[in-house]
Amino acid sequence: MAHGDNSKEKIVYVGDSRVRRGSGFITPPDYTAYPGKSEAFIPNFLLKEWMVGVVVLVGILVLTISEPAPLGFPANANATVIPIPDWYFLFLYQYLKLPYASGDYIVLGTLGVTGVAFGSLLLAPFLDTGRERRFYRRPIASSLMFLSLIAIVYLTNTAWTEYKHEMAETGQIPEDVQREEKAAENKAKGLPTTSAVQAKEIAIVDKDDPAMALFKQATCVTCHAVDMKGAGGPSLRGVGDTHDKEAILAIIKNGQGQMPPMQDTAMAAGLSEQDIDSLATWLAKQKSEQ
């Protein structure tokens, strides 16, 4: 690791900034031994760099306070939202929409050009092996990079413009703006400001109806539970939302899925045809919203 002045090493570093290997305690070096105005990393240089860091930190905080992080409405597979990735993926997103990078040519898009571009970036030192470091003396590497940068800027801009245009055309407002407006409106009215989906427990309709006793007597409770929330079988709370009386009667008579026909079992437990009918009527009344 140590580099003397009479270096016979394979690699000679220009402006070597490493500490030479010594034995025991390393005394702070005499800076006059180095050409130019170099200085120790800690504390001299780090304090200067920290000043730059503070400016950046203040920048982030100003951004944070003036522009709160956006939050839309809860994910809903049925919502109509124009999908848009984070801004630094826009160029890739837009690129994969180009005719020769999508559809039948999608492999060219995902693996071909993208793979070659990122692959050559990853392996740049092994492709650009000349000793010249100044970019204007490396025309091929530099012009390829400039070309990529122009393409990235162009694609990002196109993607964003198209997104804005599409939003305006369909009359959509970004959801985070909508959510904030809604929250502010509700706050003014004294209503809850949340947009989160509230899990509401579905209540049993007409709990005192005699059919509730029939429900227990007919052994329905074995699978659907006494509280009707389901045990082996599904919950029957709110079953009236999806099934009418005829459908329920049919299921009792013929069974469904894992449920065997229950008509005879219910009769054996002492229910009459009419009891089953009123049980089905009552079940059909189990709607989640009243």
Added chain:
Amino acid sequence: MFKNVYNWIDERLDITPIWRDVADHEVPEHVNPAHHFSAFVYCFGGLTFFITVIQILSGMFLTMYYVPDIINAYASVEYLQTKVAFGQIVRGMHHWGASLVIVMMFLHTMRVFFTGSYKAPREMNWVVGMLIFFVMLGLGLTGYLLPWDNKAYFATKVTLEIANSVPVMGPVLKELMQGGTIVGAETLTRFFALHVFFLPAVLLILLVGHFIMIRRQGISGPL
């Protein structure tokens, strides 16, 4: 007292050379903005690390409130955003920091590229740096889904469709990330695990490699 404790540890572990190397190594004039204003381009790497530290710290505080399941994820983020003291600031720092870290890393990469600093003997450090870049993009991608709002949900759907279109590997990759046949509860927990455990672990290992290499090789000389 402190000196005695230090000496006791130093006798056994010989830690002095480690921190003296970090503290005393010379920073040459050509990278010091105090001497050449144009040398500010050499700050981008340090700033990337600085913002990465901000991301780790703010992320740690976010996990105190965030719940990675599809019923509570949105509600917990909304609660954090609107009800928790300074929650909006912490989430804001993580949100904007995510963009800024990409910007800084991009500028750092461009500095290294246009000053030709990736050339021999620093090829390996460039490759590690590019891997850090990809991990950062992965962190951005996985973090985008976590608030579980519509924007996150539909963007992730499109991303996974794109992954699916890669030949041979695509469908496997998609199912692995998605954790099933739809973007749902499994996807959210997988992205959460990737965002909070897997990718940061890889990132830290790569960063250690990046820093050890730059200490061993020193910063590249003036052009």
